Amino acid sequence: MGGLLYKDFVSVNNLGKFKMTWIMVIVMIAFITLRILFPGTADFEEFILIGENGETVSFLDVLFMMGFAGVLISLLLQISAGKIMEKDVKGKINDYISTMPFDKKTYIASKYIFIGIEAYVIMSITFILGTTCTAFCREGHIQDQSNMLCSLIIPMTGLVLIFASIEFPLIISLGKEAATRVTTVLWTIVAFIALGYLMFGDLKVFENINLISLLDYIDEHKIGIMIFESVCPAIVLVLYYLSYRLSSFLYNRKGDN
Amino acid sequence: MTADKKVEIKRLLIYLVLSFGLTWIIFFAYILNGGKWDGSNPYMEQFVGLGMLMPFIAHILTRMITKEGFAMTGKDSIMLGISFKDKKWKYYLFAIFVPWLYFEVMHILALALVPESFDTNVANDIGLNNDIAFAYPFIVIINTTILSFPALGEEGGWRGYMMPKLMKLMSMPKALIAGGIIWGLWHAPITCIGHNFGTDYPGFPYVGILLMCGFCIALGIMLTYITIKSQSIWPAAFMHAVNNGNPSIVKFFMNTDVFEQKYPGPVYSYLLLLIPMLLIDLIIIVLEMKKAKKVK
Numbered sequence: 001m002g003g004l005l006y007k008d009f010v011s012v013n014n015l016g017k018f019k020m021t022w023i024m025v026i027v028m029i030a031f032i033t034l035r036i037l038f039p040g041t042a043d044f045e046e047f048i049l050i051g052e053n054g055e056t057v058s059f060l061d062v063l064f065m066m067g068f069a070g071v072l073i074s075l076l077l078q079i080s081a082g083k084i085m086e087k088d089v090k091g092k093i094n095d096y097i098s099t100m101p102f103d104k105k106t107y108i109a110s111k112y113i114f115i116g117i118e119a120y121v122i123m124s125i126t127f128i129l130g131t132t133c134t135a136f137c138r139e140g141h142i143q144d145q146s147n148m149l150c151s152l153i154i155p156m157t158g159l160v161l162i163f164a165s166i167e168f169p170l171i172i173s174l175g176k177e178a179a180t181r182v183t184t185v186l187w188t189i190v191a192f193i194a195l196g197y198l199m200f201g202d203l204k205v206f207e208n209i210n211l212i213s214l215l216d217y218i219d220e221h222k223i224g225i226m227i228f229e230s231v232c233p234a235i236v237l238v239l240y241y242l243s244y245r246l247s248s249f250l251y252n253r254k255g256d257n
Numbered sequence: 258m259t260a261d262k263k264v265e266i267k268r269l270l271i272y273l274v275l276s277f278g279l280t281w282i283i284f285f286a287y288i289l290n291g292g293k294w295d296g297s298n299p300y301m302e303q304f305v306g307l308g309m310l311m312p313f314i315a316h317i318l319t320r321m322i323t324k325e326g327f328a329m330t331g332k333d334s335i336m337l338g339i340s341f342k343d344k345k346w347k348y349y350l351f352a353i354f355v356p357w358l359y360f361e362v363m364h365i366l367a368l369a370l371v372p373e374s375f376d377t378n379v380a381n382d383i384g385l386n387n388d389i390a391f392a393y394p395f396i397v398i399i400n401t402t403i404l405s406f407p408a409l410g411e412e413g414g415w416r417g418y419m420m421p422k423l424m425k426l427m428s429m430p431k432a433l434i435a436g437g438i439i440w441g442l443w444h445a446p447i448t449c450i451g452h453n454f455g456t457d458y459p460g461f462p463y464v465g466i467l468l469m470c471g472f473c474i475a476l477g478i479m480l481t482y483i484t485i486k487s488q489s490i491w492p493a494a495f496m497h498a499v500n501n502g503n504p505s506i507v508k509f510f511m512n513t514d515v516f517e518q519k520y521p522g523p524v525y526s527y528l529l530l531l532i533p534m535l536l537i538d539l540i541i542i543v544l545e546m547k548k549a550k551k552v553k
Contacts, residue, residue, distance in 0.1 A: 002329065002338075124406035128307060135304035143300065154403060223389050230396040233403050 040138035165243035312414020390509035437474025
């Protein structure tokens with residue numbers, strides 16, 4: 001199992017001449033250093049904005065928060081079932097699997113475990129960056145928004161794992177290209193439904209949706225949201241495990257045919 | 258002293274210098290900028306709390322200097338592997354449920370000491386209801402286990418490197434006590450600004466530092482036990498994370514203001530916490546001694 005995980009690590013780590021791990025370390029150190037050197041509380045007049053309510057906002061806080069959001073999204077997009085399966089297809093690894101001293105279930109398990117480890121590492125890195133970004137913000141609603149962004153790390157990582165749970169069985173049963181076509185068709189259908197609703201549906205429901213009403217809703221349903229937030233990771237892990245069982249079954253059947 | 262022991266002492270010293278050095282840079286940068294640990298700046302306290310990662314970073318740097326290698330599993334490894342074979346899964350269950358147990362016992366003891374602190378309105382006063390109290394330990398266990406990497410940062414150093422070295426240099430009891438004292442002293446700078454015990458207790462900050470060492474010995478015994486048994490630092494990381502989350506149902510039925518009228522400050526709560534922890538430690542020690550006798 002260790003060897004299979006190391007193989008996947010090497011294949012995703014190499015980005016041409018660069019190593020992904022070094023890029024992440026450099027980005028982390030640069031972000032943390034710059035945030036400490038340029039905190040929101042610093043008196044850089046050219047970066048201070050006065051809001052309509054007289055609230056002082058530091059443009060540095062906005063910049064770093066956007067930077068953090070960008071890093072968060074780009075790191076989460078690295079977690080891709082298609083990516084690690086593609087490397088094996090390109091390297092024709094499947095031809096060697098049957099000669100290796102482990103069964104097909106172990107091979108599939110290694111993919112799921114690798115994605116799980118990747119998700120844990122990326123979640124940890126983004127939490128460090130988010131904590132740093134928030135700690136050095138000027139007190140105010142930007143700091144609260146930065147903190148709210150941090151609280152989205154776990155649900156967003158959960159969403160990525162759900163995508164991986166759907167992708168894996170599709171790739172194993174249909175192949176990478178066919179699986180990509182299927183997911184593209186599914187997303188296109190979702191987009192058409194959304195577009196159809198926006199063109200012909202009742203838009204009055206959106207009139208009352210704004211940040212204040214959202215925060216009021218969260219405040220009113222605090223307990224339910226707290227329970228949902230805590231139960232979500234467990235639900236995601238159960239779905240992830242069920243996906244693994246389905247993928248193992250499909251991969252075994254593929255080999256038998 | 259054998260040549261091997263001299264090498265191990267050198268390696269341990271390198272690790273301790275790096276671990277204390279890297280962490281205390283962060284702690285003192287915060288303290289010298291007027292930082293306090295009183296909840297007035299929770300985001301900054303959370304950032305300083307990232308100093309928890311330094312012991313593991315020190316571990317990695319030490320291995321680079323001493324060229325001990327980076328084996329993930331096995332003897333003298335980083336112990337990052339996870340295995341549930343030979344019933345090792347029970348140490349993971351120990352890790353996530355035992356902190357809940359000793360926190361509940363602590364709050365029950367507090368209620369027994371000050372029965373008038375029993376209050377069914379505690380949850381309502383903080384905008385929750387009593388139903389959430391029963392779900393709270395599970396919420397804490399799930400959240401802290403998922404975000405356990407700061408605890409992994411500490412355990413990767415203390416249980417992952419320091420304790421194996423101490424156990425090579427001295428007997429197990431001495432290693433456990435020495436390890437706990439070192440770990441407690443590592444917290445000293447932030448103990449001096451109010452971490453865990455506040456600043457308003459007799460003998461501040463020396464009593465706080467002593468109490469922290471005692472707490473670290475008590476917790477360290479359990480953490481070392483599950484690390485040795487599972488051959489992995491992950492159960493210790495999970496246990497440390499859950500411990501920091503303070504999971505308890507009974508705390509939602511205890512008015513701490515009333516308790517602190519009789520026993521001011523968190524110091525007394527921590528003294529009560531030591532009782533169930535030391536009891537669990539005693540059970541572990543007795544069971545292990547019995548096992549060792551059987552093997553002989």
